[in-house]
Amino acid sequence: MRSIALKGRTYPADLNPGGTAFGGWVMAKMDKAASIAVDYIIKSPAVTVTVSRINFLKPIHNGDIFTIYTEITAIGKTSITVYVSVEVKNHNTNQPYEVTSAEFKFVAVNRTGKPVDVRKVIREDVDEHINTLLNRNKK
Numbered sequence: 001m002r003s004i005a006l007k008g009r010t011y012p013a014d015l016n017p018g019g020t021a022f023g024g025w026v027m028a029k030m031d032k033a034a035s036i037a038v039d040y041i042i043k044s045p046a047v048t049v050t051v052s053r054i055n056f057l058k059p060i061h062n063g064d065i066f067t068i069y070t071e072i073t074a075i076g077k078t079s080i081t082v083y084v085s086v087e088v089k090n091h092n093t094n095q096p097y098e099v100t101s102a103e104f105k106f107v108a109v110n111r112t113g114k115p116v117d118v119r120k121v122i123r124e125d126v127d128e129h130i131n132t133l134l135n136r137n138k139k
């Protein structure tokens with residue numbers, strides 16, 4: 001199930017010399033959005049282990065209002081995969097269009113940074129979609 005994790009606007013400090021948003025700036029926002037999605041389902045901290053399939057589909061311009069959507073797509077023994085999609089609202093039409101997408105994988109960790117079993121730190125109030133993923137990939 002897709003949720004909104006972050007919203008914001010692009011400012012001049014976020015732009016590359018070509019006048020569109022830095023890829024690294026967008027990726028940092030996506031990483032934060034994905035970590036928020038993970039925080040909603042587990043009680044322990046989690047760290048990013050991989051970022052894959054990143055697609056910069058369209059440029060983001062100065063002043064653009066963006067919304068970052070997240071969807072948990074897989075749960076392994078200690079890992080959680082989040083699909084992240086960034087949409088920008090067209091200023092004239094108000095219609096959203098996708099500008100960037102990627103897959104972020106997080107690992108649930110304990111206080112010393114060692115991987116922990118997701119099922120031991122899962123929150124009690126997770127929704128049906130998360131329960132389905134937990135049951136599908138039970139190891």
Ligand SMILES: CC(C)(COP(=O)(O)OP(=O)(O)OC[C@H]1O[C@@H](n2cnc3c(N)ncnc32)[C@H](O)[C@@H]1OP(=O)(O)O)[C@@H](O)C(=O)NCCC(=O)NCCS
Binds near residue numbers: 046
């Ligand atoms: C993430 C980290 C804790 C994993 O530790 P590790 O001892 O390598 O853990 P494991 O080999 O047991 O792998 C843990 C999980 O990550 C997955 N994983 C590890 N490396 C991976 C890779 N290169 N590609 C895909 N998955 C990977 C494993 O498949 C496993 O998932 P599963 O338990 O759901 O099957 C460790 O590599 C680390 O601390 N990395 C730095 C994290 C960081 O600083 N991130 C940036 C800031 S948040």
